[in-house]
Structure formats: structure tokens, C-alpha cells
Amino acid sequence: MVSTEYRGAAIEESYSKSMSKLAKTASNCSALGTFAPMWDVFRVSADKLALCHMELMRKMNDLIRDITKYGEEQLKTHRKTKEEMGATVEAVQALQAQAGHLHKSKEGHQAKCVELERLKKEGAPHKELEKAELKSKKAAESFALCIEKYNRVGAEFEQKLSESAQVRLPVSP
Incomplete structure (x- = not known):
């Protein structure tokens, strides 16, 4: 189960990096012309979306770490109980x-x-x-x-x- 969450976190991280690259590409576009305001909106949106996915990835990794720690503690507790x-x-x-x-x-x-x-x-x-x-x-x-x-x-x-x-x-x- 934990490996699935790791995969999910990796996907989120990859998506975040892709969105950041897309935002950088959008910022390199010409500021002149009728699409200029749209490129700015798109860049800001892509940046925000990338940050959201990066934060989601961090939270998932924190949860995975907590779940793994809890599982290890449970295993130790079960072994100790069995011995006692x-x-x-x-x-x-x-x-x-x-x-x-x-x-x-x-x-x-x-x-x-x-x-x-x-x-x-x-x-x-x-x-x-x-x-x-x-x-x-x-x-x-x-x-x-x-x-x-x-x-x-x-x-x-x-x-x-x-x-x-x-x-x-x-x-x-």
C-alpha cells in the first residue's frame, strides 16, 4: 500500500515539475500582442497549480513517513505482546x-x-x-x-x- 502512495507522490512531483516548466515557457513568450494578458494569466495559473501539486507531494510524503513509522511501531508492539x-x-x-x-x-x-x-x-x-x-x-x-x-x-x-x-x-x- 505504501509503495502505491510513493508512486502517487512521484507522479505529483513529476506533474509539478512539468507545470513549472510550462509556466517558465509561458513567461518567455512575447509580452506584446493580444495574447499577452492571457499568457500572464496562464503563467500565474500554471505556477499556482505547480505549487499546489508540490505541496500535495510534500504532504503525501509526510503521511507516508507517518504511516510507515506507525506500521513499524505496531510490529514492535505485536512482537512484544506476543513475547509477554x-x-x-x-x-x-x-x-x-x-x-x-x-x-x-x-x-x-x-x-x-x-x-x-x-x-x-x-x-x-x-x-x-x-x-x-x-x-x-x-x-x-x-x-x-x-x-x-x-x-x-x-x-x-x-x-x-x-x-x-x-x-x-x-x-x-
Whole structure:
């Protein structure tokens, strides 16, 4: 986009120079004759038009410079924000991953408990019941560990989110 504005400024500059040359040519014409007053009007108009285009070119170049500077500042701000918020993003991802593990562990624990209850109702042999109870206890322990880890990750997430909320980012002009 900026290169288009540079081209526009270059065109304005070229046009301004052409108008200045035209005004000089008009001023070299004879001051005698019936066209003399018209040549003066044309020369003055061409000079004014050339000045207008020169001023437009200057303003466009100033705007282009400001836009370029703003773009560079925005890029720096985005990079800085990305660096500062990286830990928060990681905490969010860790919480999401742990929530998935917790859900799977809960489903596994519920499945083992349902299996144990089914075996009890069917009157399964003692050895099978013990085996199912052991699996149910292991699933409960695994579920409890997942809950603890989820709570730890959740606390870390809250801390990182709180820290991120406290950070004041620079405001662009």
C-alpha cells in the first residue's frame, strides 16, 4: 500500500515539475500582442497549480513517513505482546490439555465402577470381584491425581492470566 502512495507522490512531483516548466515557457513568450494578458494569466495559473501539486507531494510524503513509522511501531508492539503473553498462552494450552486428561480419567473411573457393580449384581466369582475392585481403586487413584494436577494447572493458569491482565501495553498514537 505504501509503495502505491510513493508512486502517487512521484507522479505529483513529476506533474509539478512539468507545470513549472510550462509556466517558465509561458513567461518567455512575447509580452506584446493580444495574447499577452492571457499568457500572464496562464503563467500565474500554471505556477499556482505547480505549487499546489508540490505541496500535495510534500504532504503525501509526510503521511507516508507517518504511516510507515506507525506500521513499524505496531510490529514492535505485536512482537512484544506476543513475547509477554507467551507464558499465558502456554498456561491456557496446559489447562485445556489437562481438562482433556481429567475427562478421560473420569470416564475410565466411571467405567471401572460400573463394571464392578455389574459383577457384584451378577454374583461373579470372588477372584474376578477382587480384580475389578483393584482396577476400580487404581482408576480412582489415577482420577484423584488428575484432579490434583488439574487444580495445580488451573491455579497456574489463574496466576498467569492475572499477571497478563496487570500488564499495561503501550498505546499507539
